[in-house]
Amino acid sequence: MVETAPWGDDSAAIEKQILSHNSFHSSIQRSSEVERARDELFSHHYHYYNLKFALFQKMSHSRLNQLRELQNIIEEISQAIIWVNEREEEELIFDWGDKNIDYYIPKKQESYSRLMRDLEVKEKDLNKLKVKSDSLLANSHPASDKIDAYMDTLQTQWSWLLQITKCIHVHLKENSAYSQFFKEANETYMKLQKQHETIRSKFTCDKNTPLDKLTELLKNLEKARIMENKRQVQSLVSKSKSIVRLKPRNPEEKSSGPIMVQALCDFKQDQKGIMKGNEGILKDNSQRSKWLVTGPGGLDMMIPSVCLLIPPPNPLSIGIQYYEAIMSIWNQLFINIKSLISWQYCLKDIDYINSLTITMLSKMRPEEYRNVIKGLETHYQEFMRTSQGSEMFGEEEKKLIQGNFDKAQAHYDTLVIQLPAYMEKVKVTKISTPKPNNQTAPPSSSLSLTLLTSLHELRRRLELAESGLTSHLHIPLGDNTLKALLQSLIQVEDIIKVHEARLTEKETSSLDPRELENQRLTLKQMKSDLEQKRDLLTSMESELSTAVHLNGQISDSFHKCDIDLSKYSVLVRQLTDRWRRIQSQIDSRVWDLEKQGNQLKHYQQGSTSLEQWIDNARKRQDTLQTIKISDIQTLMDHLNQQKALHSEIKGKKEKVEDVQKNADTCAASIKDYELQLASYSSGLETLLNVPIKRTMLQSPASAVRQEAGDLQTHYIELLTRSSDYYKFLGELLKNMEELKTSLVVQESQSKYSELLLEKDSFLSRIKLLEQDKTRQLRLEEELNRIKVTLESERRNKQQLQEEKNSIFKELSTIKSQYELKSSQIRQCESDRDRADRERLSLKSEIERLMRELTSIEERYKSRLLSSEKEAKELALKKESLEREIRRLQQRPNTLNMQTQTDDKVQTIDPSKLLFDSVRRKVTAHQLCDCGIISKATLDELLKGRRTVSEVAADIQVNLKGSGIIAGMTSTSQRKIPFTEAKNKNMLSPESALKLLEAQAATGYIVDPAFNEKMPVDTACSRGIVDTEDRDTLLKAEAASTGFKDPYSGKVLSVGQACKQGHIDKETTIRLLQAQESVGGILDPVLGVFLPKDLALDRNLIDEDLYRALTKKPTCYLDPTTGQKTTYNDLRMKCTVEPVSGLLLISGPEKPLTVKGLRGEVSVSELIESELLDETDLQKLSQGKLTSRDIEDKLKTYLHGSTCIAGIYDEANDRILPFYQAMKEGLLMRGTTLELLEAQAASGFIVDPVNNVFLTVEDASKRGLIGKEFKNKLLSAEKAVIGYRDPNTGKTISLFQAIEKDLIEKGHGIRLLEAQIASGGIIDPKESHRIDVAVAYKRGYFDEEMNEILSYEGDDTKGFFDPNTKENLTYLQLKERCIKDEKTGLLLLPLRDKRKPQKTQESRTNVLRKRRVVIVDPDTGLEMSVREAYHRELIDYDTFLDLSEQECEWEEITITGSDGSARLVIVDRKTGIQHDIQDCLERGVINQSTLDKYRAGTMTLTQFADEIASRSSSLEMTIAASNVDDMITCSSPTHTTPSSPTVRKRFNSISITVSPPEMFDDHSPVGAIFDTETLEKITVSEALRRGIVDTLTAQRLLEAQACTGGIINPATGERLSLQDAVHQSIIDESMASKLKPAQKAYVGFEDVKTKRRMSAAEAVKETWLPYEAGQRFLEFQYLTGGLIEPGTGRRVSIEEAIRRKWLDGQGARKLQDTRNHQKNLTCPKTKLKISYKEAMDSCMVEESNGMKMLQASSVSTKGISSPYNVSNPGSRSGSRAGSRTGSRSGSRRGSVDYTSTMTFTSSSSTIYSSNTHF
Secondary structure (H helix, E strand, C coil): CCCCCCCCCCHHHHHHHHHHHHHHHHHHHHCHHHHHHHHHHHCCCHHHHHHHHHHHHHHHHHHHHHHHHHHHHHHHHHHHHHHHHHHHHHHHCCCCCCCCHHHHHHHHHHHHHHHHHHHHHHHHHHHHHHHHHHHHHHCCCCCHHHHHHHHHHHHHHHHHHHHHHHHHHHHHHHHHHHHHHHHHHHHHHHHHHHHHHHHHHHCCCCCCCCHHHHHHHHHHHHHCCHHHHHHHHHHHHHHHCCCCCCHHHCCCCCCCCCEEEEECCCEEECCEEECCCCEEEEEECCCCCEEEEECCCCCEEEEEHHHEECCCCCCCCCCCHHHHHHHHHHHHHHHHHHHHHHHHHHHHHHHHHHCCCHHHHHCCCHHHHHHHHHHHHHHHHHHHHHCCCCCCCCHHHHHHHHHHHHHHHHHHHHHHHHHHHHHHHHHHHHHHCCCCCCCCCCCCHHHHHHHHHHHHHHHHHHHHHHHHHHHHHCHHHCHHHHHHHHHHHHHHHHHHHHHHHHHCCCCCCCCCHHHHHHHHHHHHHHHHHHHHCHHHHHHHHHHHHHHHHHHHHCCCCCCCCHHHHHHHHHHHHHHHHHHHHHHHHHHHHHHHHHHHHHHHHHHHHHHHHHHHHHHHHHHHHHHHHHCCCCCHHHHHHHHHHHHHHHHHHHHCHHHHHHHHHHHHHHHHHHHHHHHHHHHHHHHHHHHHCCCCCCCCCCCHHHHHHHHHHHHHHHHHHHHHHHHHHHHHHHHHHHHHHHHHHHHHHHHHHHHHHHHHHHHHHHHHHHHHHHCHHHHHHHHHHHHHCCCCCHHHHHHHHHHHHHHHHHHHHHHHHHHHHHHHHHHHHHHHHHHCCCHHHHHHHHHHHHHHHHHHHHHHHHHHHHHHHHHHHHHHHHHHHHHHHHHHHHHHCCCHHHHHHHHHHHCCCCCCCHHHCEEEECCEEEEHHHHHHCCCCCHHHHHHHHCCCCCHHHHHHHCHHHHHCCCCEEEEECCCCCEECHHHHHHCCCCCHHHHHHHHHHHHHCCCEEECCCCEEECHHHHHHHCCCCHHHHHHHHHHHHHHHCEECCCCCCEECHHHHHHCCCCCHHHHHHHHHHHHHHCCEEECCCCEEECHHHHHHCCCCCHHHHHHHHCCCCCEECCCCCCEECHHHHHHCCEECCCCCCEEEECCCCCCEEECCCCEEEHHHHHHCCCCCHHHHHHHHHCCCCHHHHHHHCHHHHCCCCCEEEEEECCCCEEECHHHHHHCCCCCHHHHHHHHHHHHHHCCEEECCCCEEECHHHHHHHCCCCHHHHHHHHHHHHHHHCEECCCCCCEECHHHHHHCCCCCHHHHHHHHHHHHHCCCEEECCCCEEECHHHHHHHCCCCHHHHHHHHCCCHHHCCEEECCCCEEECHHHHHHCCEECCCCCCEEEEECCCCCCCCCCCCCEEECCCCCEEEECCCCCCEECHHHHHHCCCCCHHHHHHHHHHHCEEEEEEEECCCCCEEEEEEECCCCCEEEHHHHHHCCCCCHHHHHHHHHCCCCHHHHHHHHHHHHCCCCCCCCCCCHHHEEECCCCCCCCCCCHHHHHHHCCCEEEECCCCCCCCCCCEEEEEECCCCEEECHHHHHHHCCCCHHHHHHHHHHHHCCCCEECCCCCCEECHHHHHHCCCCCHHHHHHCHHHHHHHHCEECCCCCCEECHHHHHHCCCCCHHHHHHHHHHHHHCCCEECCCCCCEECHHHHHHCCCCCHHHHHHHHCHHHCCCCEECCCCCCEECHHHHHHCCEECCCCCCEEEEECCECCCCCECCCCCCCHHHHHHHHHHHHHHHCCCCCCCCCCCCCCEEEECCCCCEEEECCCC
16 A cells, blocks of 8 residues: 555645655554554564564655655745746746837846846756755655656756847847937937928028128038038948847737748747747737747747847838938028029129229220129129029029120120220310410411321320230230130030039949940940040140240230139149049949949849749649658658758758848949949039039849848748648658557567566566475474474475475576577567666566575575485484384373473574674674575574574675785785885875775775774874875775765765765776675675675665676776776785785886986886897896996986086186176176076086086075076976976977977977987986987987988077177087086186187187168168268277177188188178188288287177278178167267268167067067166066056056966066966056956856857957957957967957957957057157057067067156156156166176167167177
C-alpha cells in the first residue's frame, strides 16, 4: 500500500496525502491486528517480525519525508513560475506603439533596468533551486517525474522571459531612435513653417511700396538662410530609411497595403514557428498582446506582439517637399520684388525723359543724355526679364509699360533730332542780338552781320574739326573697337545663356535606356556646338586685350576708358568661367549618364530574368500542388520534385539580393545625378541672382526601389509557398511511413513483453534459490533428531549433491539465457528507446544475481565440507547413539525428557560481534546488511559456530583492503615516504601528492620507515607530509571518513559529495580508483570496502562515476617513466617488503651528472648533444674518467663564457667592471647596458676584478650592476634559463622567443650573437651550450637566423666601440679586446687619449646611421652639411660635428697584383674614395697633414674633409629624413659667422639629425621630458610640477590605459591601475578617473550575455558615453588599431567594419586624423593640439622606443602657461639649483636618451646628447 501510493500533482493534493499518511502511520502503531500478529509470531519468529516491522516503519517514515520534500520543492518551483509569468504578462501587454512615446520611453528604460537587476537576483535563486531539485532527482525520489516536469516548465518559462528581454532591448533602441527622429523632424518642420510664415508676413509688397523699401526687402530676402535648411532636411530623409514603423501597431490605424513584420526572436507554436530575422505578413493586430501573422511557411499563427517589429522604411518620415514649397515661395517673392524694383526704375526713367524739353537737353552734355536713355533701356530690359513669372504684372500691364517705353523713346529721339537746329538757332540769336548802346549804329552794320555770320560758321566748322580731331585721336578706343568688344560679349553671353537654359531643363534622368542615350547624345552635341563656337570666346578675349592695349597708349591728356574696360574685363572673366562650368558640367553629366545607363541595363537584365523565373517557378509550384497522391512511391517522387524546386528557389536568394543591390546602386546613382543637377541650378541662381523654375517630378530612384521591393516580395511569397508545401509533403511521408512501420513496433513490443516475462521467471527462480534457508533449517532439524539413521544422512548428502548439480545447471542455463536475452535487448534498443532504462536495470539485476549465485556456490562448497565433516561426526554419534539406545532401553520413561533438553541451543549477544574496519568498528549485522557476509555466516556467528577472527580472515579485503602503496625505495634500499622522495627529486610534486591522496582516501597516511598508519593531521605534525599539502589531503581523507552535508548534517560518500559540488569529478575518480584497487568503494559510514556494483546499489556512487571507473582512466604518474597510468598498474610494479609486507615503488635511477650553467647536466644529455661519445661513457663507468675531467674538458660548454668581462683603463692601468666604468664617465649608458646584456645572455655577470661569475640577482646584491639595469638584465638572463611560452607554459629558447615575438627581434639577435661569440647557443632546458648543428636539430636555430648573424652589414652591428666610435659585431669587438694574464678574462681596453695612437690597422669612423638635413630659411630648400657650410650657414666646428654624425669614413689598404700596397679612405655611404698617395702627389694634402693624421691629432673625419675640400670632388647629398626629427636651433654654434646677413640666417636655420634607428611609431606617449631640468618624468610628476595641466595629464594617461596599461617610464613596463597606484605612478583620484579607459582595453562586460565588448561596441550600445568612447577609439587607432578585449589583439579599420564595430562614417572620422579632437594643451607651446600632433612632436628614447613629450613652464611661442599662475614661486624654488649647476659645463653626458636631442636656451647655447646604445 505504501509502495503503490500515488503522488500529488500540486501542493494542495500533496498536503492531503501528508495528512492521510500521518493518520495511516498513527493507525499502524495502535492497530489491534498488528498487536495480535506480533503476539502470534513473537515466540517463533521474533527477529523476523522485528526486522519486517522496522522495515515497514522505515518505509512509512520515508514516504512521509518524501511527501514533504515533494511539497516543498513544488511550492518553490510554483512560486518561481508565478513570478516569471507575472513578469512575462507585464511585458506582453505593453503597447510599443507611438502613443505617448516620449512619456513611456524613459519610464520603460528605467523599468527595463530594474527588470534586468531582478533577473540577475532571481537567476541566483533559481540556481539554488536547481541544485535542490537535482539532488532529489539524483537520490531517486519516487516523484522524480513530477519534479522534472515542474523544472522543465520553469526552465521553459525562464528561457522565454530572457527572449522577451532581448526583444525589449531592441524595442527600446528602435523606439528611442523613432522618438528622436520625429523630434528633429518636428523641430525642422516648425522651423520651416515659422520661416514660411515669416517670409509671407515680412516680405509683402505691391506697386505702392516705395523703392527704398523694396530694396531693403530684397537685401533681407537674400539674407534669409533658406539653403542652410536643405542639408538638414536631406539628413532627415536619409535617417528616415532606418526608422521603424510604429503607427501600424495601433489596430485603429488602417493601411492600404500588406504590413510586413520581422521576428525579433525564435517563437514556436505547435508545429509552426518563426525564426529570428524572418519576415511575415500582419493580418490582425486587434489584440494588443498577440497578433495574427502569416509566417514564412504561409501558415497563420498567433505571435506575441513584443516579439515582432515593423521594419523600416517609415513612409511618414518628413520629406523634402515642404522645403521645396518654401523655396518656391521664396523664389516667387524674389521675382516679385525684383520686378517691382525694375518697374519703378523704369517708370522713373520714363517720367524723367517725358519731362525733358529741348531747352533742358541743350544744357546737358551729350554723355549725360545718352546715359539717360541708356538707363531707360537697361531698366526696361531688366523689367521684361524679371516680370517673367511675376505675380505683380499681367500681360496688359506689360503692354502698357511697353507703350510708355516706346513713347518715351520716341520723345527722346525727337528731341535729339531737333537739338542741332535748336543749337544753331540759339547761336544765331545770340549773334544777331545787339548790345544796348546810345550811339548811332555804324554804317557798316550789314558787313558786321555778315562777318559775324562768317565767324559763326568758322566757329562751327572749327568745333566740327576739333570734334573730328578728337575722334581721330580716340580711334583705338573708338566706336569700332568698343562695338566689336560689346558685340562679342553679347554673342558669347547669348550662347552661354542658351546652354545654361538647356542644362537646367532636366532635373532628373530616366529609366528608359533609350531616353538616357538620347540625353547623352544631346549633351555630346551641345559640347560639340560649344567647341565649334569657341572662336567667339577667343575673339572676345583678344578684343578685350586689344582694347586694353590701345587704352594704355593714350596719353594722360586725353580721355581714357579705364573704368569701362575694367567693367568689361570682369564681365569677360565671368563669361569665361561660365563657359568652362558648362563644359565641365556637360562632361560630368555625359560620364554619369553613361555609368547610369550601364547600371540600369545590368539591373533591368537581372530583374527581368528573375521576374520571368519567378513566374515560371510559380507555375511549376501550382502544377505540383494540383497533383493527387495515391501511394508512397508517388509521394516520394513528388517530394523529390518539390525538394528540387525548393532548392532551386532557395538558390535564387543570392540572385534576389544581387538585384536588390543593383537597384540600390542604380537608385543611388540617379540620386547623385539629381543632386548634381540641383547643385548646378542652385549655383546658377546664386551667380545670376535669378531664380530658376523647377517642376516637381517623381524621382526614378523611387520607382527602381519600389520595383525591386515588389520583386523581393514576390520571391518571398514563392519561397514561403514552396517551403510550406515541402514541409507538408514531409509530414505526409512521415505519417505514411509510421503506418507502414507500426507492425515492426508491435513486434518489438511483443519481444519486449517476452523479455519482461523472462525477467519474472528469473525472479521466481531467484526466490527458489532463496529457499536454501528453509533447506538449511530442515537439515539442522534432521541432524538434531536422534531417530535419524545414517542412511537418511547419506541420502541427505546425495540430495545436497544433486541440488548443487542442479544449481550449477541452472546457473549455466541462466548464463546462456542471459547472453541470448542480452542480444535481444540490444536489438530491442534500436526499436524502443524506452526499453533502454529497463535493460540497464535488468542487466544490473542479473549481475547481482550472478554475484549472489557465486557466493551461494562458495557457501555450498563450505557447507558440503561441513556436511562431510558432520557426516563423520554423525557416524560417531551413531555408534554412541546405539550404545545410548541400548542403555536407554532400560530407562524408556526418561528418554523423551532428555531429548527435549538436548534441543535447547544457546546464542551469542549480537552486540559483541564486532569487526575492525577502516577507522571504526562494524557489527556482524551491518556486514550482513551490506552484503559482505551471508545470513548463514551471521547465524553461525550468533550460534558460536564461527568466531569473529575466523570470519574476519575471510573478509579481510573488505575490512582493511589489500594494501596501499606505502612509499618508495631509495638507492640504498631504504624505505622513505613520498614527501621525502619528492624533496630528494626522486618523485615529482604532482605524483607525490596524488600518491599521498590515495593513502588518505583509503584510510591512513603510511610511514613506511616504521610501518605506522596515522591520520593526515598526525602525519603533518610529524613531517610525513608537507604543511602546504594538508588541506588537499584532508579533502582526500574525507573520502574515507565521509563529507559532512552542510544542510542535513549527514555523512556523504565521496561520490555523493561530488554530485553536490563539494569535490571536483576528476579528483573523485582518482580517489575512487585508488579505493577500488585496494578492495572496493569505501563506505564512510561502515568503514568497509564494497564492490563497485554494490556501491552503486547503495548509492555511494552514481552511474556516471560507475562508467568512468569501468573505463579505467589513467589518473596517476609512473615515477620511472613519467607516463600516466592507473593505480592498479602502479601497484603491480611495486615490490613487497618481506618483513612488513608493505608495497613499495622503486624510484628512478639517478643518472650520472656534471655541473652545468644553472644545474646538473646528465652525461646522456651530453652524448645526445654530441659533446661526448660512447667511449667517454665507457671510460666513466670503468673509472678511467671522472666528472671533474668531463667538466674541465667541456668547460666552455658547461661553465663560464668567453664574453667580454670588463674594462681595462689604459690611462690609470686598472681593471673595472662595466657599471663602475659608466659611473666614472668612461662609458656611456647605452654601451654599458649592451655589454652587460651580452654577459647576462652568455650565462653570468662577470666580476673582472675578483674573477667571479654571478647571476644577475647576485650581481645586483654585490653592486656590480645598478637597479636601473636589473630588470633589463633579468630579461636578458632568460636567454640562459629560458623563456616561458604563454600559450603552453613550456620553457623555450631565445631563438624560439624571437619567433613568437616574446622579445624584440633586433634585441634578441644581439643577445643570440653574444651567445654564439662567447661559446655557443645555450640550451635553456639542459643548462649547457650546444653547437649550431645540434641547435638546428632542436629547433633553437635555423638557416635564416644563421644568415642574419653571418651578414656583417650595418644592420647586424649592434655593439659600439668607445675608442673608434664604430658599430661592430660582438665577435669583432672581442677581437679588439686584450686578455688578462692573471685571470684569462677578456677586457675591452679604453685608450689613453693623451697618448698619440699609431696603428697600421684599418680605421673607421662609423657612427650609427644618421642623416643630417639642413633647411635654408630663405628658400625652404634642404641641403647637405657641406652645402650649408659653403653658403656660410654653419661654421666649421658645426660642420665637422655634423659630418662626423653623417659620414662613414673608413681607411683600407689595397694590395695590387705586383704586391704594392696603397692607402685609401672610403665613405661607405656614398662610395667616394680618396687615394692618400695620389692626394700627396697632386698636392691636395701635404706631408705634415698626413703626419698629423698618423699621429692621431687629426681625426679621420677632419682628414677626409681636408682632402674633399681641396679636391672639390666630394659632393655630399643627404636625403631628407622625417620632419618629426627636426630641431630648430636659435644659435647652433659658439662661433659667430662672418657677416651680419649670415648671422641673421644662421639663427633661424633648421638642422635635422635622424634617429640612429627606426622606432615604433604606434606607441603612446609614455613620459614627459622636462626641458628645463632635462629629466624624464612621469605624467603625474609633470602635473605636480605644474608643467602639464590636469586635463592634458588625464588624456595622456587615458591613452596609456586604453592601449595596454599605465607606462612606468623607468622600466617601460605596462601596469594596471592598481599596480600603478602601488608604484606611485598615479594616485587614487586619477585611477578612479581612468577606469573607463582601462575598460576600453580589457572590455566592457555585457550584463546579459557576459560577453566582453570592445570600446567601439560599448559606444554603439551606449555603455560608454560617445565623447569618451570616441576619444579612446582615437587613441587606439593612432597606436596601431582598435583593441580586441581579452586577447589585446589589434583590429584594423576594415576588420572593425566587418565586425560591425564601426560604420563607414565612424571609420572615416577615425582615419581623418587632421580633424581629431584637439583636447590636449601642448606642454611646451601651450597651444591646443590633438593626440596625433602630440605623438608627432615627441622625442624617442633609443633603448626602448618610449615617446617623451617635451614640457616647460614658459611657452616657446611666447604664451604664458595658464596653469603656473596660481603658484609662481614653486618652479623657481625647485629648479634654481639644477639650472645653475647643470648648465655651467657641457651637456654631452648629462642626459642619456635614445635620439640626438637639441635644447635651446635664452643664451643661444646648444645642449645636445648624442647617446649610442
